[in-house]
Structures are given as structure tokens and as C-alpha cells.
Amino acid sequence: MRLRQVEYFVAVVEAGSxxxxxxxxxxxxxxxxxxxxxxxKELGGALFERMPRGLRLTPAGRAFLVEAKRIVSDVNRAKxxxxxxxxxxxxxxxxxxxxxxxxxxxxxxxxxxxxxxxKMALRLHEYTHADRLEEGLLNGVGDFGFGPIPKLPMGEVxxxxxxxxxxxLPSDDPLAGQHSVDPAELANRPWVLYDHxxxxxxxxxxxxSAHGFAPTGAVRTSQVESAARLAAAGLGPALLPANVIPTQxxxxxxxxxxxxxxRLAAFSRAPMPEVxxxxxxxxxxxxxxxxxxxxxxxxxxxx
Numbered sequence: 001m002r003l004r005q006v007e008y009f010v011a012v013v014e015a016g017s018x019x020x021x022x023x024x025x026x027x028x029x030x031x032x033x034x035x036x037x038x039x040x041k042e043l044g045g046a047l048f049e050r051m052p053r054g055l056r057l058t059p060a061g062r063a064f065l066v067e068a069k070r071i072v073s074d075v076n077r078a079k080x081x082x083x084x085x086x087x088x089x090x091x092x093x094x095x096x097x098x099x100x101x102x103x104x105x106x107x108x109x110x111x112x113x114x115x116x117x118x119k120m121a122l123r124l125h126e127y128t129h130a131d132r133l134e135e136g137l138l139n140g141v142g143d144f145g146f147g148p149i150p151k152l153p154m155g156e157v158x159x160x161x162x163x164x165x166x167x168x169l170p171s172d173d174p175l176a177g178q179h180s181v182d183p184a185e186l187a188n189r190p191w192v193l194y195d196h197x198x199x200x201x202x203x204x205x206x207x208x209s210a211h212g213f214a215p216t217g218a219v220r221t222s223q224v225e226s227a228a229r230l231a232a233a234g235l236g237p238a239l240l241p242a243n244v245i246p247t248q249x250x251x252x253x254x255x256x257x258x259x260x261x262x263r264l265a266a267f268s269r270a271p272m273p274e275v276x277x278x279x280x281x282x283x284x285x286x287x288x289x290x291x292x293x294x295x296x297x298x299x300x301x302x303x
Contacts, residue, residue: 001039001043006071008021008025008032008035008036009039009064009068011024012032012036012048012055013065016054017054018033018055043060045058046060047061048061091120092123093121093279094122094123094124094125094143095122095124095142095145095279096137096144096145096146097145097146098127098129098147098148099126100200101146101243102124102126103224103225104224104241104242104289105146105163105288105290106146108287108288109283112285113279116278125142127147127199128195130147131151133147134150137268137269138269140269144279144280145267145268146264146280147264148263148265149264150267155267155268155269155270155271156267156271157266158267159263159265160265160280160284160290161264161290161291162261162264162290162291163241163243163289164241165241165260165261166245166255167183167238167253167254168227168231168238168240168249168252169237169253170231170234171232171251173252175252175254178254180254180256180257181256181257182257183208184212187212187213187215189236189237190235190236191217191218191238192217192218192220192221192230192231192237192238193220193221194227195221203239203262203303206303207239210301217236218236224240225244225246228245228251232250232251239260241262256301258299258301259296259297259299260300261296261300261303266283
């Protein structure tokens with residue numbers, strides 16, 4: 001038994017005859033008659049009594065009508081539910097991202113996006129390493145990923161802009177009067193570092209190595225915000241995305257002499273549906289802190 005046959009049955013009952021139902025459905029009358037006959041055979045009993053002037057439901061037909069209307073109603077409700085989610089009216093959107101972006105970018109994006117999608121819930125899947133983010137997404141975690149440009153093949157990748165990495169130092173640091181610093185100037189200091197399993201540990205190592213030294217750790221943390229506060233407390237310089245730095249922190253924030261830039265993208269296993277694309281479009285709005293790639297300085301160090 002097919003759903004269409006059930007819908008045809010209800011249409012015939014409502015129209016009062018196969019002729020009128022066929023006209024309403026834009027079907028040939030023989031085709032509709034065949035579908036009803038096939039349905040009766042599958043159910044094992046007649047649903048209609050053929051009268052000289054129309055049709056009359058049999059007892060079996062009356063019993064089936066109750067269930068048929070319920071089936072059609074449930075299917076229509078299911079269709080509306082899917083449409084509501086697809087259009088971003090109702091449902092849940094799952095976002096896989098890295099912890100720094102979950103702190104530094106997602107909150108303002110989510111607030112603005114929810115103004116237009118008040119009945120949509122959001123769920124974050126946070127990763128401390130971009131590689132784990134990509135693997136998780138490809139294994140079915142999240143509707144889309146938001147992070148550094150992916151290394152693994154994806155169904156769709158949309159580059160959204162860039163973020164800058166900056167150094168955080170205590171407010172009384174000797175470098176407090178500067179606007180930027182050469183990372184090599186920080187070579188002899190103990191650093192606030194990240195746990196080895198954290199993706200930003202590799203970023204710090206790459207930056208320091210490119211400037212001729214390996215950082216010595218005064219303390220390690222798995223939390224990006226904690227790194228900023230530890231650096232502000234004087235334990236050592238910390239390197240982190242500018243968008244993560246707490247607004248009320250008393251610290252010196254310095255760019256690198258040659259700005260440290262990381263490109264960010266949204267990516268998914270398959271082409272993004274409209275509800276996902278609406279969130280991605282909101283991320284790309286410059287008001288949330290990402291800098292368009294077209295606005296990069298002439299010289300920069302890409303992470």
C-alpha cells in the first residue's frame with residue numbers, strides 16, 4: 001500500500017465519485033479507478049459499493065477512512081515540520097567548531113541569527129583541535145563546521161574571512177607603549193602555553209619557530225580565555241585570537257609586527273541547506289569580528 005493510494009482514496013470519498021475526484025486530481029479516470037481497485041485488493045476487501053449514481057462506503061471503507069485521514073494528516077504534519085526546519089522556522093541547528101570560535105565569534109552571531117529564527121535551537125560541538133573538528137564533522141557530528149580552512153575534502157567549503165592572533169601581556173609590561181611586537185622580542189620570556197593536545201599549541205610553536213626560537217612554558221592551559229587571564233596576571237606572554245580576549249581584562253594587547261592571520265571557513269559534508277547557509281551568512285558579517293580576506297595588510301604571516 002502506497003501513500004498516494006491512501007490519498008486517492010480520501011480524495012474519492014471527499015469528491016463523492018471517481019469522476020469528480022479524477023478531475024480534482026488532474027488524473028485520467030481509468031488510472032484513478034485502477035489505483036482504488038489495487039488498494040482494495042491489497043487490503044483484502046471492497047472499500048466502496050458501486051451504486052448507479054456514485055459510490056457508497058462499505059463498512060470496511062468506513063473503518064479504513066478513519067485511519068486513512070489520520071495517515072494523510074500525519075504525513076502533512078511531517079512535511080510541514082521538515083519545511084519549518086529547512087526554512088529555519090523550527091528545529092535545531094548543530095554547529096561543530098573549535099573552542100576559541102565558540103567563545104569569540106559564535107555568541108554574537110547566534111544572538112543576531114536567533115532574532116530572525118526565534119524557534120530554532122542551537123547546539124554546539126566544540127573541539128580543541130581543528131583536525132578533530134574535521135574528523136568529527138565527516139563522521140556525522142554537526143550540520144556544518146566552522147573553523148580554519150579544512151585540510152580534508154569536504155562537500156562544500158565557504159571561506160568567511162580571517163582572524164588575527166595577538167599577544168597578551170600584563171598592563172605594566174615594558175612593551176606597554178607599543179602597538180606591535182616582533183615575536184623574537186619575547187624569545188627569552190617564559191610563556192603561557194596550551195596543552196599539547198590543543199590545536200593552538202601547534203600555532204604557538206609554528207609562530208615561535210618561524211621567528212627562531214622555541215618557547216619555554218611557565219604554565220599550560222586548555223582554555224583560551226584562561227591563557228589571556230594568566231598572561232594579564234604576568235605569568236608570561238600568551239598568543240591567542242583577538243576575538244577571544246575578554247573585554248574587561250586589564251592587559252596589553254599587541255599585534256605582531258607582521259600580523260598573524262588565520263583564514264576561517266564554513267564547511268559541510270554536502271551542499272548546505274538554506275537554514276545552514278543563513279547562519280553562515282551571518283558569520284560572514286564584518287560586525288562579528290572577521291576581517292574579509294580582501295582587507296588584509298600588504299604583509300602578514302599566515303597561520
